[in-house]
Amino acid sequence: MYLESGPFLFKPPQDYARGKSREFPDEGGAVILVLDVPDEIVQNAVSEWFPLSQGLVQFDFGAGMEELLVAWPGVAGSAEIRSVT
Amino acid sequence: MTPASPSCDRLAIAELLQKVFTPTPQGVVGLVEELLEFCRDHQLHLKIQDNSCAVGPAGEAIWDTIAWPLPKSVLRATLARIAALCVQPNAVTPYRGEGEVTLPGNPPTVLQVAFTNTPTEQRLDVRLPAVPTDDTANHEHRSEES
Numbered sequence: 583m584y585l586e587s588g589p590f591l592f593k594p595p596q597d598y599a600r601g602k603s604r605e606f607p608d609e610g611g612a613v614i615l616v617l618d619v620p621d622e623i624v625q626n627a628v629s630e631w632f633p634l635s636q637g638l639v640q641f642d643f644g645a646g647m648e649e650l651l652v653a654w655p656g657v658a659g660s661a662e663i664r665s666v667t
Numbered sequence: 668m669t670p671a672s673p674s675c676d677r678l679a680i681a682e683l684l685q686k687v688f689t690p691t692p693q694g695v696v697g698l699v700e701e702l703l704e705f706c707r708d709h710q711l712h713l714k715i716q717d718n719s720c721a722v723g724p725a726g727e728a729i730w731d732t733i734a735w736p737l738p739k740s741v742l743r744a745t746l747a748r749i750a751a752l753c754v755q756p757n758a759v760t761p762y763r764g765e766g767e768v769t770l771p772g773n774p775p776t777v778l779q780v781a782f783t784n785t786p787t788e789q790r791l792d793v794r795l796p797a798v799p800t801d802d803t804a805n806h807e808h809r810s811e812e813s
Contacts, residue, residue, distance in 0.1 A: 591696050591748065591751065592744070592747045592748055592750075592751045593747075593750070593751040593756075593761075597756065598761055601750075601759070601760040601761045601762075602760065602761055602762075604760050605760045605761070605762045605763075630690035630694065631690060631694050631695055631698070631737070631738075631741045631744070632694055632695065632740075632744070633692065633693075633694045635692075635693075635694070636693065636694045636695065636696045638695070638744065640740050640744060642738070642740050
């Protein structure tokens, strides 16, 4: 998951979405799913390999995933889908 | 630059590779930078597959294999960063591809990379460009003259 503010050191989200779409051409095209994850859950995902300064949030079990799953109904309910042209 | 050679200490290379896996403040981005510079500085060929990490002198047989010492999510992010560095963006997707990565320097170094990054398979192959032999260099020179 990217931070909306970047930096995008793993490709901009639009490019990443287009790359995924090329890999799965029958899935309706590229989109970006925007989620508002509470800061305290994001902080649980921060580690020495995944500092927020690189713009990437990696939820793993033991690193924020459990908390994200608990909060998921509310997080998913406020999700925004942005199309990528 | 410290090219690998028959006199190069294999143990030292293995120890240096372990150091690459020591976290820096740059996280995965720093790890990728260290990994690619490790290949360039020691003229090594690197293969990561099946949770193992193998190195050997460029163009020769693999010397040593060590276990990939980091979580799978770090490996997947490592491969994603390498995909982002490829200079042929349309030749790669987040899941697979082959391309070139340019490391800054004087002169810059172009590394050839191939990777797969799916939930079930993670693979990386980093190669230095082939060094032209005298014969091929002379042939190219003659071709330019003709």
